[in-house]
Every structure is written in structure tokens, then in C-alpha cells.
Amino acid sequence: MTSLDDLPIRDDLRGLTPYGAPQLEVPVRLNVNENAYRVPEAVALDIVQEIARSLPDANRYPDREFDTLRAGFAAYLGHGLQPEQIWAGNGSNEVLQHVLQAFGGPGRSLLSFTPTYSMYPLLAQGVGMRWVPVPRAADFTLTPDAVRGAIVEHDPDVVFLCSPNNPTGTAIGLDVIEAAAEAARGIVLVDEAYAEFAHDRSQTALTLLDRFPRLLVSRTMSKAFAFAGIRVGYLAAHPAVVDALRLVRLPYHLSAITQAAAIAALRHSDEMLSRVDSLREQRDRIVDELTALGLQPYPSDSNFVLVGGIDDPKAAFQALLDRGILVRDVGLPGTLRITAGTPGETTALLAAMAALTGQ
Known part of the structure; x- marks a missing residue:
């Protein structure tokens, strides 16, 4: 059978992998910075x-x-x-x-x-x-x-x-x-x-x-x-x-x-931006509460938070996934990136993070 290696693709493309993040069906998806709210x-x-x-x-x-x-x-x-x-x-x-x-x-x-x-x-x-x-x-x-x-x-x-x-x-x-x-x-x-x-x-x-x-x-x-x-x-x-x-x-x-x-x-830009305001509140809630847990979230002006102070990001990622929460390991040492979600999703995330940190 023909494989990718057998095809005459450009030399600078050999060995590369396509861009993408996991698309998993889990209760709380906070990994790709999507807007957590459905279109009204x-x-x-x-x-x-x-x-x-x-x-x-x-x-x-x-x-x-x-x-x-x-x-x-x-x-x-x-x-x-x-x-x-x-x-x-x-x-x-x-x-x-x-x-x-x-x-x-x-x-x-x-x-x-x-x-x-x-x-x-x-x-x-x-x-x-x-x-x-x-x-x-x-x-x-x-x-x-x-x-x-x-x-x-x-x-x-x-x-x-x-x-x-x-x-x-x-x-x-x-x-x-x-x-x-x-x-x-x-x-x-x-x-x-x-x-x-x-x-x-x-x-x-x-x-x-x-x-x-x-x-x-x-x-x-x-x-x-x-x-x-x-x-x-x-x-x-x-x-x-x-x-x-x-x-x-x-x-x-x-x-x-x-x-x-x-x-x-x-x-409907006004209505859509009101949803943005809610997500900004959840982002700031993540920063505040994870700081209180002893983690090191970086200041964020986006709809996500890069959280530092995580000893083993891969283990933390898997532990959250086991609880039905999908976040993103972006490869920066000691960090995970977490998208701001709905109030309920944020509550679930924070409870899981508290459990992981033993608090």
C-alpha cells in the first residue's frame, strides 16, 4: 500500500504533523478557546x-x-x-x-x-x-x-x-x-x-x-x-x-x-458582546481562584488563561480529562491553558483543580 512517505511531497513537509488539537466529546471542553455559548x-x-x-x-x-x-x-x-x-x-x-x-x-x-x-x-x-x-x-x-x-x-x-x-x-x-x-x-x-x-x-x-x-x-x-x-x-x-x-x-x-x-x-453585535462580558468574568474568576489555590495564572486579556505552577502538566491534563474536563497542554513547561467557559463549566473546572492540588 502507498503511504505518505511514498508520495512525492515537498521535502520540507516530510516528518511534519497537521495542526490541530484533540476533538473529544466530554462534558466540559475548555481546550481550543471557543466561545462557550451557543449562538442565541x-x-x-x-x-x-x-x-x-x-x-x-x-x-x-x-x-x-x-x-x-x-x-x-x-x-x-x-x-x-x-x-x-x-x-x-x-x-x-x-x-x-x-x-x-x-x-x-x-x-x-x-x-x-x-x-x-x-x-x-x-x-x-x-x-x-x-x-x-x-x-x-x-x-x-x-x-x-x-x-x-x-x-x-x-x-x-x-x-x-x-x-x-x-x-x-x-x-x-x-x-x-x-x-x-x-x-x-x-x-x-x-x-x-x-x-x-x-x-x-x-x-x-x-x-x-x-x-x-x-x-x-x-x-x-x-x-x-x-x-x-x-x-x-x-x-x-x-x-x-x-x-x-x-x-x-x-x-x-x-x-x-x-x-x-x-x-x-x-x-446582533451588542447581544453577542454581552456574552463576551460574561466570559470575561469567568476568565477573571479562574485567575482569582486558581491564584488562591497556590497556582500561578498569568494575567490574561483573552478568553483563556495560561496557568503556571503545575508540576506535571501531562498528568494534570489527564487527571482533568478523567473528570470530563478537556484543557490544552501547549508545551510550555509547568503550564496548562484553560479556556473560560460558562459559570457551570468554570465551577466544575475549579472543583477539579482544587481536588488536584489537595485543597
Whole structure:
């Protein structure tokens, strides 16, 4: 029988494993930073109706420029953004891929500060870029001087800054982003996938777009809008950047159904953000109560908490799983990453953690 090793795949792909996390049916799933709340029934009904209106024309290709959706994202983001400054794709990963396809490629480099989102090096590899990981400080923070120094030293073509950072939850100050935008000769992208969960939502790189034409800010509907299963990501940037992304997108890459679902969901942004507020409360509850148990959760502006002070993460992971609670071992020594869930899920998690710590 033919195996993967027998196929003429690219040499740099040999020995790799696909990106992914366990998808297990357990009572409490807190491992992949999904929104713990289902889409509200009224919102789901509106989405279904919007999709139904689009279906009779499904024999035609969808709006290639997704103008209505871009206008919806511009209105949602605010900050004076116009539709021509918006791009979107099938999840923020596709949007990041478009950026690297347009501004990266063989002979070019992508720099980011680790630990960070594990898809970045994979996306770089996919387009033949060189990956340049620069370690963060011990507490996972970044300073303007550190960022500026790394960019000057490595002279990357593209810089990715994840804020709040995954998997640590660490926010990046606007002064850090300004330092990166001033030092870089190429593209600086700020990945704000978890921005709606920040303690201060006003601290967004969107406020800097007018000053830096090579600054991009990406977002996703997966987290705040509970749309992980629909796959919609987007970014805001200078209109010229959007023109560049058009050069690499596949034809009609956003289906009519995807566009309809996202347009309808945006009409309910206030209701969806109220669910976000509940998740922020549970995140802070996890930080407070695990601290009281003697563990070391890191400050988080995301919908998850990186918990330090765990002697044996693999054993703790399995012990939680045996209790029906799925979390994530991201490979950082002495840590587990835990997504904020509903109040009931948080209660179950905290009870399990108390039992594991003997309290």
C-alpha cells in the first residue's frame, strides 16, 4: 500500500504533523478557546433567514468583493474605517495566509515573538518564507525597545504581533506596536483575534492605522461572535493593502452563504458582546481562584488563561480529562491553558483543580 512517505511531497513537509488539537466529546471542553455559548436562538433564526434569502441565487457566483459584508465590518470596528479598508476570508488563518502570499514568499522572512500562535511558522512555511522566532521576556511581555531591537537586528519583511497573545493571554501596549511600525520597513500585522475580551477594548491597533500605511489589524468572528464553525476572519488596513490581497485570493473565495451568515450576525453585535462580558468574568474568576489555590495564572486579556505552577502538566491534563474536563497542554513547561467557559463549566473546572492540588 502507498503511504505518505511514498508520495512525492515537498521535502520540507516530510516528518511534519497537521495542526490541530484533540476533538473529544466530554462534558466540559475548555481546550481550543471557543466561545462557550451557543449562538442565541433569535440570532440563529435571523442568520437562517438571511441565508434563505441568498439561496435562490446560489446558481450564480457570490459577490466577489463582498461589499455589504465589508461595510458591516467597517461599521462594527468604527474608528472611521471605510469599506475599502476591509478584507475578509474563511477564518483569520486564511486572511493571514493572504498577507503572507502577497508580502512574503521565498527569500523573505516572517518575525514574531515567541511563545505565540503556533500557526504562524506553519503559514510561513506554506509560502516558503523563513521563520524568525524571537523569545519574549520571562513573563511573556514585550517592550518597545525589545521589539525595535529585534526588528533592526533581523530586518524582516513581515512582523506578526499577537495581541492579546495566544497562548499566554498577554496584551501588547500601543507603544510597542508603534515601535514596531516605526522600525519595520515592511508589513506589521497585529493579530487581534481576542480583542473583544480585553480589559480595555479601546487599546486597539485600529487607532494607529491612519499613521502607518503598512500596519494591518486582523480580527475573527470565531471568538466573540461564537462563529468558530462558520469560518469568518477579516482585517483592516490601507486600501492599497486590500488591493494587494486581491492579487492572491482564490476566485469568489467567500461563499454567498458565508457572507449572508456574517452579515446577519453583525446585526446582533451588542447581544453577542454581552456574552463576551460574561466570559470575561469567568476568565477573571479562574485567575482569582486558581491564584488562591497556590497556582500561578498569568494575567490574561483573552478568553483563556495560561496557568503556571503545575508540576506535571501531562498528568494534570489527564487527571482533568478523567473528570470530563478537556484543557490544552501547549508545551510550555509547568503550564496548562484553560479556556473560560460558562459559570457551570468554570465551577466544575475549579472543583477539579482544587481536588488536584489537595485543597
